[in-house]
Amino acid sequence: MTRIVAISGSGRSGSTLLSLLLSQSDRAFNLGQHRHLPAAWRDDAPCSCDQPLHGCTVYAPVMDAVFGPRAESDIRAFGAAGRRFFKAAGRTRDWHDPQGLDRLRQAHQDYLAPLARLVDAIADATGAETLIDSSKTPEMALAFHLIAPGELLLLNLVRDPRAVAVSWNLKKGSRRDTFSNARKWLQRQKRLSDWGPALGARFRQLRYEDFAAAPEQQIALVHDWAGLVMPPALFPEPDRATLSWGRQHLFPPANEKVLAERKSDVPIRPSMGWRDPGHSWEHRIALLATRPLARQIYPALEDAPPPS
Numbered sequence: 001m002t003r004i005v006a007i008s009g010s011g012r013s014g015s016t017l018l019s020l021l022l023s024q025s026d027r028a029f030n031l032g033q034h035r036h037l038p039a040a041w042r043d044d045a046p047c048s049c050d051q052p053l054h055g056c057t058v059y060a061p062v063m064d065a066v067f068g069p070r071a072e073s074d075i076r077a078f079g080a081a082g083r084r085f086f087k088a089a090g091r092t093r094d095w096h097d098p099q100g101l102d103r104l105r106q107a108h109q110d111y112l113a114p115l116a117r118l119v120d121a122i123a124d125a126t127g128a129e130t131l132i133d134s135s136k137t138p139e140m141a142l143a144f145h146l147i148a149p150g151e152l153l154l155l156n157l158v159r160d161p162r163a164v165a166v167s168w169n170l171k172k173g174s175r176r177d178t179f180s181n182a183r184k185w186l187q188r189q190k191r192l193s194d195w196g197p198a199l200g201a202r203f204r205q206l207r208y209e210d211f212a213a214a215p216e217q218q219i220a221l222v223h224d225w226a227g228l229v230m231p232p233a234l235f236p237e238p239d240r241a242t243l244s245w246g247r248q249h250l251f252p253p254a255n256e257k258v259l260a261e262r263k264s265d266v267p268i269r270p271s272m273g274w275r276d277p278g279h280s281w282e283h284r285i286a287l288l289a290t291r292p293l294a295r296q297i298y299p300a301l302e303d304a305p306p307p308s
């Protein structure tokens, strides 16, 4: 069975870049945000290999092998079954309870069985031993856990909720959803801090701030943890990575900027713009919405207010 590293946490935390950094050896393949594959397939979205997905050399044969001649309607049904699974998983309180998980597994075979075939087909087509998923929702990670118990590695990528709030609002051009987005940060972190430890050594938390402060060192640690081999040329300098796009097949909604630029020379630096006092409203709302968990992950959070 194929090993899966699921990057879980909130958006605007560098998950697309992290998935690229972890999938540079030919023994790993980047699934991107796998939970969006059915929708991207429906839209025949552009793949980062410069083909539309229906012409992609990885996904076209894989989808054909898994879903066969009635692919279009079966993939739509797969997408709908996935949405039902994510909802049911979100409503399931306890993810450690084996009986509860068994019930979930049995009730959602219409999603989990094709998902297992899809994972196998992608591993076959790419020769990868490890697949990297950056869907970010804990529910997607749980689906992988249910199809392959023991093969999931859960990487909780977490970023200061104030930085996440500012980054979302800059992207959307609106402050309207600041509170509800920060609540989503809290819900995901709650779920991960509750479920993760039950996975023992297969759970790891990576703070974006630690990654950005020492990229080469942190990425090497994650490679070691996941049993991945880090290509020696990945970091020509401790804070600069060289990425190859040759084996990447990413599709929207992966980070649009990263997909548009497809940079191979990538300097990695902590992003500090969010600390600008002009964003202090977002800072306050984000702190309010994420109490008390944010402070446990970032003990110095409120003790070190942004410079004014």
Ligand SMILES: [Zn+2]
Pocket: 047, 048, 049, 050, 051, 056, 057, 058, 059, 248, 249, 250
């Ligand atoms: Zn492709």
